[in-house]
Amino acid sequence: MAPNDQQDPMLPVSPPATSHQTHHNMWDLTARRAGQCGCFFDFDGTLAPIGDDPEAVAPVPGTLDALGLLADRVKRVVIVSARPVDFLRRQLGGVPLLSFFGLYGLEWQTGSEPVRTHPEAEPYQSIMKGLAAEADQELPAEVLVEYKRLSVALHYRMAPHLRTQIEQWAAGRGERHQLRVQAGRMVVELKPPIGRDKGSVVAEQIRDLSCAWYFGDDLSDLRAFAALDARQSADPSFLGVRVSVANAESGHALRPVADLCLDAPERVPGFLTDMVTVLAPRAVTP
Ligand SMILES: [Mg+2]
Structure with a gap:
């Protein structure tokens, strides 16, 4: 059972520590920019509860459906994880249109293309x-x-x-x-001693976007949050939304620098389904 199960799953951090956007603007801008929006997700502790056996970890029920709906609404849905791409594909490969960056971006796979390896790795x-x-x-x-x-x-x-x-x-x-x-x-x-992490992956993947959401639970996700910060500093019109997913182990580790907090990975599918309903009617609005 998730801790704090009765809390509001969309509880905003108030005031947002790093965002220049109000809570309302965040949703409004995302809906209007859906075609130029990317949604990025860590896997362990974010889409899947942490478990004793890393091989037995699996996404929360409903996650695949929610990601599939989201992928139909936004420009890009990307999984950024410490896991190998092969593992991520086994867990989430049923969802079309996803991109996978595994091993902190040392390997990646988009659509039906083969897995690519960073040449320095x-x-x-x-x-x-x-x-x-x-x-x-x-x-x-x-x-x-x-x-x-x-x-x-x-x-x-x-x-x-x-x-x-x-x-x-x-x-x-x-x-x-x-x-x-x-x-x-x-x-x-x-x-390998290569300057590749979740931050550099996200920085690269948001270049052609005007809006990006990142969902994470752990310290390695702070680099991805920082990539959104950097882009927003360089381009104040860019919307970056940092979502912290709490769990029994990390607690609300990222909360101080997040724009939104979800109480557990179990909250994510419902949140994304709600997000899709916001995006769907507005995505076609000029
Ligand atoms: Mg994680």
């Missing part, structure tokens, strides 16, 4: 395969080693007391192979 495939095998052999069995082709994630959700040991192991391997070491929620990830 290609050489790291063999290193990551070796690291995953080493982690499996050297770390305690409670650590879940997730091999993601271009990165390796070490999950210690089942054994939080191992955190220091895992962080030290990751730091050592990171130094040896000149990798980036990124800590997340109950996870440490070894990544």
Whole structure:
């Protein structure tokens, strides 16, 4: 059961910390700009509840239908996640018209095109395969080693007391192979040292848009929020809406810099369905 289940799922942060838009203008502008609007979503903790087994995590019922409706109304619906594209497609691939940016944008897939790999990340495939095998052999069995082709994630959700040991192991391997070491929620990830993150993906994907919404729950989503901030600073007519999705683990971590807060991933499908009803009649208005 989601925490605070009785709260208003569309509770605005008042006053919005970073937006120049009022709550009313936010909806009005989005409706009028639907054809130039992009909607961006993190996956874990945003469209799907966090679970002990990362492979068993699945989107909240109703999410696929809601994303499908939204994709018919706005210019672009994009999933931006730490997960591989293959995983995201397994979970959400039934929705037509989605774009997937996996591994923080090291790989991506649009429509029926093949998965593309960031050229600077290609050489790291063999290193990551070796690291995953080493982690499996050297770390305690409670650590879940997730091999993601271009990165390796070490999950210690089942054994939080191992955190220091895992962080030290990751730091050592990171130094040896000149990798980036990124800590997340109950996870440490070894990544290629490439300047690619959710922020750079969103900055690139909003260039041809006049409106963008980003839904996220975790610290890595702050970079995406910042990409909206930067675009809005450069172009005050641009509408960026930052939506924080709370959950049992992160709580309202992004709330201080969000324009809207939803209380749980379970709130997202209903919110998007409401959003579609706002967009549908106005999208055809000149
Ligand atoms: Mg997340």
